[in-house]
Amino acid sequence: MCISRLSQGEKRILKKLAPFLLTAILVVSIVPMVINIQMVKADTITVPDDYSTIQEAINNANAGDTIFVRAGTYYVDSVDVSKSVMLLGENKETTIIDGAGNYVLYPTVDNVTISGFTVRGGGWGIAIGTSNNLISDNIVVGGFMGGIMIDSGTGNVVASNEIAYTANTWSALFIEWASGNTLVGNILHDNKPNGIWLLLSPNNTLTGNVVTNQNFGWLWGSGIYLIDSGGCTLRNNILTGNAMNFGVTQSYLQDVDTSNLVDGKPIVYLVNASNLTVRADAGYVAAVDCKNITIQNLGLKNNRQGIVLYETDNTTIVGNTIENNWEGIFTVEGSSGLRVFHNNFVGNAYPCPMRVSEPWDNGYPSGGNYWGGASDQRGYNGTDLYSGPFQNETGSDGVGDTPYLDPYEMRFRIDRYPLMKSYRGLIDVGVVDLSAYPSVVRQGLGLNVSCKVVNYGIEPAIFNATFEANETTLTSFTDILVESRSSTVLEFVWNTSSVDVGNYTITVYLKTLENESDTSDNSLSVYAAVSNLVGDINSDGKVDMRDVSYVARRFLCLQSDPLWDPNADIDGDSRIDMKDIGTVARHFGEHYP
Numbered sequence: 214m215c216i217s218r219l220s221q222g223e224k225r226i227l228k229k230l231a232p233f234l235l236t237a238i239l240v241v242s243i244v245p246m247v248i249n250i251q252m253v254k255a256d257t258i259t260v261p262d263d264y265s266t267i268q269e270a271i272n273n274a275n276a277g278d279t280i281f282v283r284a285g286t287y288y289v290d291s292v293d294v295s296k297s298v299m300l301l302g303e304n305k306e307t308t309i310i311d312g313a314g315n316y317v318l319y320p321t322v323d324n325v326t327i328s329g330f331t332v333r334g335g336g337w338g339i340a341i342g343t344s345n346n347l348i349s350d351n352i353v354v355g356g357f358m359g360g361i362m363i364d365s366g367t368g369n370v371v372a373s374n375e376i377a378y379t380a381n382t383w384s385a386l387f388i389e390w391a392s393g394n395t396l397v398g399n400i401l402h403d404n405k406p407n408g409i410w411l412l413l414s415p416n417n418t419l420t421g422n423v424v425t426n427q428n429f430g431w432l433w434g435s436g437i438y439l440i441d442s443g444g445c446t447l448r449n450n451i452l453t454g455n456a457m458n459f460g461v462t463q464s465y466l467q468d469v470d471t472s473n474l475v476d477g478k479p480i481v482y483l484v485n486a487s488n489l490t491v492r493a494d495a496g497y498v499a500a501v502d503c504k505n506i507t508i509q510n511l512g513l514k515n516n517r518q519g520i521v522l523y524e525t526d527n528t529t530i531v532g533n534t535i536e537n538n539w540e541g542i543f544t545v546e547g548s549s550g551l552r553v554f555h556n557n558f559v560g561n562a563y564p565c566p567m568r569v570s571e572p573w574d575n576g577y578p579s580g581g582n583y584w585g586g587a588s589d590q591r592g593y594n595g596t597d598l599y600s601g602p603f604q605n606e607t608g609s610d611g612v613g614d615t616p617y618l619d620p621y622e623m624r625f626r627i628d629r630y631p632l633m634k635s636y637r638g639l640i641d642v643g644v645v646d647l648s649a650y651p652s653v654v655r656q657g658l659g660l661n662v663s664c665k666v667v668n669y670g671i672e673p674a675i676f677n678a679t680f681e682a683n684e685t686t687l688t689s690f691t692d693i694l695v696e697s698r699s700s701t702v703l704e705f706v707w708n709t710s711s712v713d714v715g716n717y718t719i720t721v722y723l724k725t726l727e728n729e730s731d732t733s734d735n736s737l738s739v740y741a742a743v744s745n746l747v748g749d750i751n752s753d754g755k756v757d758m759r760d761v762s763y764v765a766r767r768f769l770c771l772q773s774d775p776l777w778d779p780n781a782d783i784d785g786d787s788r789i790d791m792k793d794i795g796t797v798a799r800h801f802g803e804h805y806p
């Protein structure tokens with residue numbers, strides 16, 4: 214290690230890590246010392262001065278020697294670090310080992326130090342299968358399998374390396390079948406797709422690693438993922454801008470504190486906790502062997518899981534937005550007494566388990582959760598025409614008329630009362646289904662405007678509504694009562710006699726209720742046009758065969774006739790005849806606009 218080359222920031226990190234590094238440094242220095250006493254004095258071999266290649270230098274070194282590599286680019290297939298040496302680059306930016314093999318650098322003995330290089334290309338930059346090695350202060354870029362791998366071995370320290378732009382099927386910094394290793398102060402970015410994974414590797418320590426920008430589309434790219442790797446200790450890791458920042462699976466007993474951040478929010482990883490409400494700024498929540506935990510009003514986004522529950526009883530999960538996670542709420546069997554309602558699940562690959570023992574809702578009228586709309590591949594796409602606890606009474610209520618079933622096989626009922634819009638509070642009215650008919654009305658005729666207003670709250674609401682066309686008020690409704698979990702229709706006819714020909718935006722505005730949190734659905738607009746097309750009987754903006762046949766069907770009708778339509782009597786002579794058909798024919802093909 215060349216401390217003098219470190220920046221202030223790196224020195225600070227190193228200070229924090231002193232205990233770990235000390236161990237590692239002691240190991241790499243004491244062991245060779247012991248050997249040296251028995252053999253020869255440690256030498257420094259310089260590449261290319263003493264040997265032109267790094268491999269030759271290693272082959273001719275003794276354990277405990279330092280191999281100093283001058284700045285330059287060294288093209289290799291692979292370098293087998295078969296002696297317990299310190300392999301030191303002159304300058305990590307300019308001392309470049311450019312490899313072609315599956316492992317560019319691979320220690321095959323214990324107690325190797327590799328520091329101060331750019332290692333680029335090849336499969337893995339540095340692959341370790343031995344123990345007590347120190348890999349520090351390198352830049353590892355562009356490996357087609359990953360950056361640094363520990364495959365078995367213990368006591369290894371991987372510190373202050375930058376790992377970037379690798380392609381990997383597992384991860385850029387990968388540990389498998391290995392315990393008791395330390396990853397500290399590494400910076401990973403832009404590795405495709407994953408950052409740090411531990412597979413079947415318990416009891417490792419991850420401190421102060423920064424993993425950013427592993428994000429290659431929806432749920433593709435991860436920060437730190439612990440797979441069947443229990444007993445790990447995580448401190449001060451910063452995971453930002455990854456498609457899935459953090460996740461745990463298969464082994465859940467971990468020591469992860471709130472100094473670990475996902476997109477700037479603390480990871481809350483509870484073990485053996487009880488009777489508490491999770492802090493309001495949490496970005497990821499796990500509860501292991503816990504009781505009576507409340508998880509409410511959190512934004513849990515862009516992680517492997519939003520919430521993990523393991524052997525945890527009586528959990529209340531309410532009012533959270535759980536978005537773009539692989540698993541939304543991941544419950545491992547053994548957790549009971551779970552209450553889940555008024556949450557918004559959006560864009561998760563697996564928002565819920567396939568089966569739940571109790572429905573994830575709060576009964577009627579309080580309702581269940583929002584599961585995303587039709588554009589969400591796991592979303593709820595039912596309709597809302599009915600209301601009531603059995604959803605068989607006429608009228609919309611903001612609750613889907615059919616249950617939300619498991620989105621995988623559509624067999625098991627998850628939520629009896631799925632919400633039709635994202636949950637944003639208990640005081641909320643919203644306008645849906647604004648329509649204007651016909652969409653191109655002939656000047657002088659009436660335009661039918663109607664909309665539905667839903668009360669999503671569980672208290673009655675009294676609201677005011679105003680309709681405007683291009684910011685001119687058309688009409689207002691005041692003090693309209695709509696009962697809880699029900700809806701009302703507002704409708705009127707806009708007389709266009711004195712309205713200019715042109716395009717209009719018709720907008721309905723609902724006045725915000727006191728304490729209404731979601732005002733985004735308090736207005737809605739629809740387009741309509743007023744035309745001067747003579748002969749456009751059906752007001753669809755063009756004079757065509759439909760208008761001809763419409764008039765023809767009423768041929769020789771008088772006002773007393775059931776089929777009589779004043780629109781078809783274009784010349785207003787109280788009979789629909791050849792003159793009217795002739796007028797349509799003369800204007801045939803005209804359109805608006």
Ligand SMILES: [Ca+2]
Nearest residue numbers: 599612613614
């Ligand atoms: Ca309904």
Ligand SMILES: [Ca+2]
Nearest residue numbers: 642643731732
């Ligand atoms: Ca509203």
Ligand SMILES: [Ca+2]
Nearest residue numbers: 749751753755
């Ligand atoms: Ca027409």
Ligand SMILES: [Ca+2]
Nearest residue numbers: 782784786788
């Ligand atoms: Ca006529």
